[in-house]
Amino acid sequence: MQQMALLSVELVVLPSVVLLIPLYLYIKSRRSNHNPLLPTNWLILGVLPSIAANRHSFHDFVTSVLTTTKLNFRVRGPPWTNMRLFLTCDPENVRHIFTRNFANYPKGGGFAAVFGTLEGTIFTADGEPWRRQRTRIHHVFTRPSFLAFMSCTCRDKVARGLLPLLSRMAAAGAPFDMDDMLGRLVIDMTVMLVFGEDPRCLSSAGKPATTMPVAAAMDAVMEVAFFRNAVPTPLWKAMRCLRIGPERKVAAAEAVLRGFVSEKIRRRIAGGEPAAAAVHVDILSHYIDDPDCYSDGARRREPTDFMLRTFINFMVALRDPVGAALPWLVYSLATHPRVVAAAREELAPVAASRRRTSSSPAGGGEEAMEVVFEPEELQGLVYLRAALLESLRLYPPGPIERKAVAADDVLPSGHAVRAGETVLVPVYSMGRMESVWGEDCREYRPERWISEDGARLRFVPSYKFLSFNTGPRSCLGKGIAMAQMMTVAAAVAWNFDVEVVEGHAVEPKLSVVLQMKNGLMVKVKRRGGWCDMSR
Numbered sequence: 001m002q003q004m005a006l007l008s009v010e011l012v013v014l015p016s017v018v019l020l021i022p023l024y025l026y027i028k029s030r031r032s033n034h035n036p037l038l039p040t041n042w043l044i045l046g047v048l049p050s051i052a053a054n055r056h057s058f059h060d061f062v063t064s065v066l067t068t069t070k071l072n073f074r075v076r077g078p079p080w081t082n083m084r085l086f087l088t089c090d091p092e093n094v095r096h097i098f099t100r101n102f103a104n105y106p107k108g109g110g111f112a113a114v115f116g117t118l119e120g121t122i123f124t125a126d127g128e129p130w131r132r133q134r135t136r137i138h139h140v141f142t143r144p145s146f147l148a149f150m151s152c153t154c155r156d157k158v159a160r161g162l163l164p165l166l167s168r169m170a171a172a173g174a175p176f177d178m179d180d181m182l183g184r185l186v187i188d189m190t191v192m193l194v195f196g197e198d199p200r201c202l203s204s205a206g207k208p209a210t211t212m213p214v215a216a217a218m219d220a221v222m223e224v225a226f227f228r229n230a231v232p233t234p235l236w237k238a239m240r241c242l243r244i245g246p247e248r249k250v251a252a253a254e255a256v257l258r259g260f261v262s263e264k265i266r267r268r269i270a271g272g273e274p275a276a277a278a279v280h281v282d283i284l285s286h287y288i289d290d291p292d293c294y295s296d297g298a299r300r301r302e303p304t305d306f307m308l309r310t311f312i313n314f315m316v317a318l319r320d321p322v323g324a325a326l327p328w329l330v331y332s333l334a335t336h337p338r339v340v341a342a343a344r345e346e347l348a349p350v351a352a353s354r355r356r357t358s359s360s361p362a363g364g365g366e367e368a369m370e371v372v373f374e375p376e377e378l379q380g381l382v383y384l385r386a387a388l389l390e391s392l393r394l395y396p397p398g399p400i401e402r403k404a405v406a407a408d409d410v411l412p413s414g415h416a417v418r419a420g421e422t423v424l425v426p427v428y429s430m431g432r433m434e435s436v437w438g439e440d441c442r443e444y445r446p447e448r449w450i451s452e453d454g455a456r457l458r459f460v461p462s463y464k465f466l467s468f469n470t471g472p473r474s475c476l477g478k479g480i481a482m483a484q485m486m487t488v489a490a491a492v493a494w495n496f497d498v499e500v501v502e503g504h505a506v507e508p509k510l511s512v513v514l515q516m517k518n519g520l521m522v523k524v525k526r527r528g529g530w531c532d533m534s535r
């Protein structure tokens, strides 16, 4: 009996003491050097508990860490992982990584794995395959016929879809989700530009629309991508195999996206023409006759897997950032009446040159009774553009940029990075750094973009304002996105007063796209009489 008791002391107590003493000393040492504003690096779980505890305000948590650490912070994952992250929002580091030493900071295999659905496309590719795709897409996006089609699609959707719907909402006086409404508008514009078809999600607002599951699938893929960025690779890969947690949704979402683009491509192959206005202009028209896009070459029956992924990528590139940015812009305007008043003052001469129209044009659809601005006539408006840039600074649609480190390097800040590490640039945090944007960095103040005399936009280097990325991989759709967003913002701000419903919590969702978690509940009122407005 006595021997048994001794044995249990040897087997249980001694090993526990041996294990617990170093653990205790480790925790004690961490606590004593530990700044409470920084995440604790736990022995087994690394910083994962801090990430989990701060998931509800993740971007603000990262912002406060980077403020405390003066723009740079190194994160080691748990010892059982190879997670080595360097976070920076120092503009000089950003310039070095994205431009000056661009070749040393590819997207890398980790990025492609996180965005598995888009593997091989321009968004995830590096080197020559990326360069080839960029050249081709640049050619498509800069063709005057494509830009004219974009303008016309955008203007029509605003005139025949958005404004009549907002008028109905104003008449009803009931609160509604502006985020959902703008989401429908953007998916309609996207499918028009990519496939030349109007899915009419906006006209079915309030009811389920057939294309909305595609939007939901894109959201699911982006939420999972966020999760994959935040946790060690072996963990999410294991969860993917077991189909648990956020990983559970990926396969179904991918199937929806592939089914959608595949159906559109096959329909076109089978002779279905796009809407008259889109013939030879939409993005699909530039790929449909390319034998390289088909596994059976010139017979053009089987789109390759790469073609399907390329078109999913187009859907994501056009829809996600604009769909995320517009609700934040409307929110920024709705909560800053002073800015809306200044924007209206700038719009007044343009509005004065418009005629009120009540016609119901051929082709169906309601034409707005309100003022509709043409994208071209808004191009030179300095204040409206500044209001949009300011919203993109505070609410960048891509809140985090990710790069791999190919070879050891030293950043301008003096920090060394090693091959195999990952650099994360929290773009959201960068817009909220006093050392980058000044003491009023958290304020929505379009004036910071405008020259003293109010006539021009100030020059702001893109390595400081990273919302459209900087360097050789900067956004190829910036001009298109700005034109679309200014057209929508001008129409809403000129014709309606927007009020966010009291008590509605506006906060970002945890995703690689900065969407709103709870939508944007608002009430709208039509502004006075047309005659008053145009004075």
Ligand code: HEM
Pocket (backbone or CB within 6 Å): 122, 123, 134, 137, 141, 317, 318, 319, 321, 322, 325, 392, 396, 397, 398, 401, 402, 466, 467, 468, 469, 472, 473, 474, 475, 476, 477, 478, 480, 481
């Ligand atoms: C508010 C709107 C938009 C924002 C803030 C935005 C931002 C960005 C950012 C940050 C990137 C770099 C992503 C990365 O490499 O990690 C990017 C790339 C890209 N964007 Fe945009 N984008 C917007 C709209 C658009 C639109 C409307 C289009 C197409 C018409 C577009 C086409 C592209 C393409 C093709 C790339 C890939 C460039 C490359 O890797 O070489 N974007 N965009």
